[in-house]
Amino acid sequence: xxxxxxxxxxxxxxLPFPKRWATMPWRDSRPLPxxxxxxxxxxxxxxxxxxxxxxxxxxxxxxxxxxxxCGFYQxxxxxxxxxxxxxxxxxxxxxxxxxxxxxxxxxxAVYFGGGTPSALSAQQxxxxxxxxxxxxxxxxxxxxxxxxRIFNFDDERIDACLxxxxxxxxxxxxxxxxxxxxRMGRKADRDQAICFLTNLANRDRAAVVCDLMFGLPHQxxxxxxxxxxxxxxxxxxxxxxxxxxxxxxTPLAKxxxxxxxxxxxxxxxxxxxxxxxxxxxxxxxxQLSNSHWARTTRxxxxxxxxxxxxxxxxxxxxxxxxxxxxxxxxxxRSLDNxxxxxxxxxxxxxxxxxxxxxxxxxxxxxxxIEIGRLDLSELVANPYPLMPLVAxxxxxxxxxxxxxxxxxxDSGRFWASNMMQALQQLIPSLIxxxxxx
Numbered sequence: 001x002x003x004x005x006x007x008x009x010x011x012x013x014x015l016p017f018p019k020r021w022a023t024m025p026w027r028d029s030r031p032l033p034x035x036x037x038x039x040x041x042x043x044x045x046x047x048x049x050x051x052x053x054x055x056x057x058x059x060x061x062x063x064x065x066x067x068x069x070c071g072f073y074q075x076x077x078x079x080x081x082x083x084x085x086x087x088x089x090x091x092x093x094x095x096x097x098x099x100x101x102x103x104x105x106x107x108x109a110v111y112f113g114g115g116t117p118s119a120l121s122a123q124q125x126x127x128x129x130x131x132x133x134x135x136x137x138x139x140x141x142x143x144x145x146x147x148x149r150i151f152n153f154d155d156e157r158i159d160a161c162l163x164x165x166x167x168x169x170x171x172x173x174x175x176x177x178x179x180x181x182x183r184m185g186r187k188a189d190r191d192q193a194i195c196f197l198t199n200l201a202n203r204d205r206a207a208v209v210c211d212l213m214f215g216l217p218h219q220x221x222x223x224x225x226x227x228x229x230x231x232x233x234x235x236x237x238x239x240x241x242x243x244x245x246x247x248x249x250t251p252l253a254k255x256x257x258x259x260x261x262x263x264x265x266x267x268x269x270x271x272x273x274x275x276x277x278x279x280x281x282x283x284x285x286x287q288l289s290n291s292h293w294a295r296t297t298r299x300x301x302x303x304x305x306x307x308x309x310x311x312x313x314x315x316x317x318x319x320x321x322x323x324x325x326x327x328x329x330x331x332x333r334s335l336d337n338x339x340x341x342x343x344x345x346x347x348x349x350x351x352x353x354x355x356x357x358x359x360x361x362x363x364x365x366x367x368x369i370e371i372g373r374l375d376l377s378e379l380v381a382n383p384y385p386l387m388p389l390v391a392x393x394x395x396x397x398x399x400x401x402x403x404x405x406x407x408x409x410d411s412g413r414f415w416a417s418n419m420m421q422a423l424q425q426l427i428p429s430l431i432x433x434x435x436x437x
Contacts, residue, residue, distance in 0.1 A: 003429060005389040008422035010396035014267040016411070020243070021421045029328065029353040037349045040327070045096055048104035049325050053306045056110045056136070058089070058128070059317035060117040061333070064151060065185050074319055074333055077119050085318070085335070086124040088342050090131055092316050095345065097135040101324075102314065106139035109303035111147075115319070118148030122160035129164035143302040145170055150188040150196045158200065168207040168299075169200060170240075176230050177223045180216055184252075194230060201235040207298045208237050214272035215244035217252070217261045224272050228279045238299035240291050241276045243269050243414075274410040289370045290413045308370040310363030318348065326355040361427060369420045372408040379423075380430045386423075393419065 010016035032040055061074035062081060075081065096102055110132060117125070129144065138144075145168040146161050153171075161169075175181055178189040188196065201208040212227055231239050244263070246253050255261040264272070277287065285293040289308070292301045307313060315322030318338040321330045329352040332338045341348040361379045368374030376383035376390075383404050394402040398412035398419065408416060 003385050003426060005386075005392070005426075008389055008426070009392050010398055010415075012396055014270070016396050016398060017415060017418045019266065020415065021418045023417050023420065028356045030356065032352045032354060034351075037352050038346055040352060040354075041329075041347045041349060044324055044327065045099040045101045048100045049312060051105060052325075053309065053311035054105055054107045055303055055306055055311050055313040056107050056132070057303075057313055057315050057320055057322060058110070058112050058117075059315070059320035059331075060085075060112060060114040060120060061317070061319045061335070062114070062119045063116045064119060064149075065187065074115060075335060077116070082120050082124055084339075086120065086128060088339055089128065089317055091342055092348070093131060093135065095342070096347070103137055106137050107142060107314070108139045108311070109143040109145070109306060110138065111145045111303045113147050116149050117146050118153040118157055120157075122156040125157060125166075126160040126164040129161065129166055133165050143168055143300060145303060147172065149186075150193055151186075153196070158203070162203070162205050166206060168209070171197060171200070171208070171210045173197070173210045174213040175216060175219065175223065176227050177219075180218050180223065183218065184216070194234065197234050197236065201237070207296075207300070208235075209239060209292075209299060209301075210234075210236060211240045211242060212276070213242050213244055214276065215264050215269040217256075217263055219264060219272075221271070221275070224275070225279070228276055232279070232283045237296045238288075238292060238294045238301065239280070239285075241273060241293070242291055243273065270411060270414045273414045277410045277413070287372070290372065290416050305367075305370070308363075309367040328353045328355075361431070362424075365420060365423055365427070368406070369408070369416050369423075372413055372416075374406040376404045376406065379427055382430070385430060386426065389422070389426075 062077045062085070063075070064077045112128075120128070125146070129146075132138065132144075144166045146166045147170045148157075149172055158169075173193055174184065174186070176190045176193050181189065181193075197208065197210060210231065212231065214224060246256065246263070252261065256263060280293045281287070283295075285295050287293050288299075288301045289305060292304060294301065312324050313322045314324070315329065315331060318331060318335055319333045321328070323329070330350050332341065332348045332350045337350075338348045364378055365374065368378075376386060380386075387402075387404075390399065390404075390406065391402050393399045393406075393412070397409055398415060400407040400409055406419075408419075412419065
């Protein structure tokens with residue numbers, strides 16, 4: 001068969017693609033009518049889903065400050081806000097904890113995201129984690145991650161998390177450079193960040209990972225290499241390297257739009273990523289996914305890897321999102337709506353979509369690209385029509401060789417979302433042809 005592969009070709013030179021494509025939702029997912037959301041959820045609750053890896057995401061939608069780059073900011077942290085929220089979060093859990101859906105199989109990873117989970121008090125953190133362990137079928141080796149910021153993540157909160165059963169901390173450092181940190185709205189300086197991570201890791205009771213971000217304003221190769229050097233010297237279990245995702249609603253995006261701030265170019269971002277990957281490889285770190293590296297065997301990055309493999313994800317909290325056997329759902333970001341629906345005994349759903357049919361190749365595509373190795377013959381019976389594109393990508397240094405099994409280079413991993421989008425659009429036509437032959 002003939003497929004037009006030219007729109008997906010990489011260009012020679014520093015920029016194989018003009019921009020990084022965002023990972024888009026599947027086109028055949030349809031939104032359910034608002035009036036049917038509660039009935040649809042109740043139907044799901046009463047089902048024991050087919051065997052699959054299962055995750056739980058909890059959203060804590062409060063921040064003490066609004067970092068200039070962040071598009072996830074929802075609510076300012078106030079003295080009484082977390083107590084009320086914790087109460088409602090536990091009520092939401094109790095409404096469905098005994099259902100066939102939640103009790104239908106082991107939960108392999110729990111992730112407290114935000115927002116800022118460490119904005120909760122020590123007692124609130126302990127109470128939520130303990131209640132999860134008491135009421136839900138967490139796997140014996142369940143990864144329980146608490147995201148946190150250095151500011152106000154004190155010993156009392158850390159002890160409460162550990163005593164309740166948390167076994168992984170993810171700390172959003174972004175950069176150790178004090179000047180850049182302050183301009184982004186971060187309060188702790190370089191030395192405070194280093195001291196915090198050192199003390200947390202030296203407890204030796206949980207995996208400790210930190211995030212570094214590249215593409216930040218005022219970031220240079222020198223400041224980036226210094227960040228990487230600090231990470232290599234710290235007793236961390238893992239590190240994440242993320243490109244700045246400039247969302248249009250953020251204060252930073254408005255500053256860029258008004259020409260008050262200049263960001264590194266896309267080619268410079270690719271250099272940052274590749275130099276980071278090389279630096280960690282030279283130091284003996286193991287790359288778990290496109291953005292995650294492990295220094296020790298304690299770091300598994302389980303939640304993030306299983307999400308890309310198509311695991312079912314349960315969601316609790318305002319602004320949380322989940323996915324269950326072709327259904328994807330998002331909960332109300334508005335606290336007023338979240339509280340109102342729980343008061344009425346309903347799941348605080350804002351929206352839900354449903355995919356038409358089952359497409360097992362999609363999870364294989366996403367997970368393969370994420371770990372940098374994808375066997376096309378596992379997705380389609382005849383991958384030969386894609387081989388000219390594979391050869392073209394290999395020629396432009398996105399792939400290590402020219403074969404059915406795609407092995408991404410560091411540059412390829414930076415541009416992974418573009419390659420995945422291309423295959424997402426091309427593979428359905430191959431499958432349709434195979435089904436009709």
